[in-house]
Amino acid sequence: MELRMENVTRYIMPLREGGSLPALAEAGDGFKYVVKFRGAGHGTKALIAELIGGEVARVLGLRVPELVFLQLDEAFGQAEGDEEIQDLLKASRGLNLGLHFLSGAxxxxxxxxxxxxxxxxxxxxxxxxxxxxxxxxxxxxxxxxxxxxxxxxxxxxxxxxxxxxxxxxxxxxxxxxxxxxxxxxxxxxxxxxxxxxxxxxxxxxxxxxxxxxxxxxxxxxxxxxxxxxxxxxxxxxxxxxxxxxxxxxxxxxxxxxxxxx
Incomplete structure (x- = not known):
């Protein structure tokens, strides 16, 4: 088993209020993903739970959006005007997790x-x-x-x-x-x-x-x-x-x- 690796190229928008602040972003493959950030809330343990939970569900034949490893480089987010989001992106440099965005769901x-x-x-x-x-x-x-x-x-x-x-x-x-x-x-x-x-x-x-x-x-x-x-x-x-x-x-x-x- 393996997950694809992509680079995040564009931060689009936060998806909801709250401590984790997941976001909609675009990656280098041209697709949009819901990004779960390592710098939020419970850190990488939440990402591990997301990864294990999603892949267990997939093995059981349940429908789960594709999970992808998403890389944030050091320059990403420097132009973001919202200080809270900028801090989150800075704390999330490195490997994060994305779920393929189900447009229109x-x-x-x-x-x-x-x-x-x-x-x-x-x-x-x-x-x-x-x-x-x-x-x-x-x-x-x-x-x-x-x-x-x-x-x-x-x-x-x-x-x-x-x-x-x-x-x-x-x-x-x-x-x-x-x-x-x-x-x-x-x-x-x-x-x-x-x-x-x-x-x-x-x-x-x-x-x-x-x-x-x-x-x-x-x-x-x-x-x-x-x-x-x-x-x-x-x-x-x-x-x-x-x-x-x-x-x-x-x-x-x-x-x-x-x-x-």
Missing amino acids: LAFDPTVNAVDAELASKIVWLDALLTNIDRTIRNTNLLMWYKELWLIDHGSSLYFHYSWTNWQKHAFGPFAEVKNHVLLPQASLLTEVDAGLKALLTPGKIREIVGLIPDDWLNWNDPGISNEEIRDTYARFLTERVAHSDIFIKEAQHARGEIFV
Whole structure:
């Protein structure tokens, strides 16, 4: 597995308010990308979560915009008038992450857009696996593009890595936040989709995905932890969660029961 590498050539506009300030930008290949910056919010850990989450979703057959490594050189952003954006761009020189921009896509509206039970169950399964807290009715991180459902923004996944302690506890945890998932009411086939998803996300495939993490994103100044040890922990975390998916499936089914009481 590998991701393409492109250079950012033009900053177009910020996409929303908030600490991360993702932006729409153009790259050297002439395409537009939603850029997630290393200098924002949670730094490269958010980029790692975005990378792993997006590529896991792709392996499971879900629609995710192409992910691309995007390079910002030292001169980029010097002419930007907004001081906050200029500071962000300066702090993000080097390797960042981009998602191919889906021009004309509309935000998913659960009151308007129907999702069948199988697809909803697969997405809930994915987010429970990744411990993704950010797919709620308030912020679905789902887009409708040419009448198909696309997944974006997995940067709030894998939150165990912000403390980086006792990852085993998180690996075997039930993920109680699934009760807030926007597609949980439709996810009636969690047990039925489980075996097929586990067959796709093998330990070998997990290690391929984790192997995509650039060394440059692993400089956390944590003494005694090598880059390979960090990658190994991500792989072991995901492998254990897949192997014990019944734990988070039962939690999701319990939450569904509370909805329909």
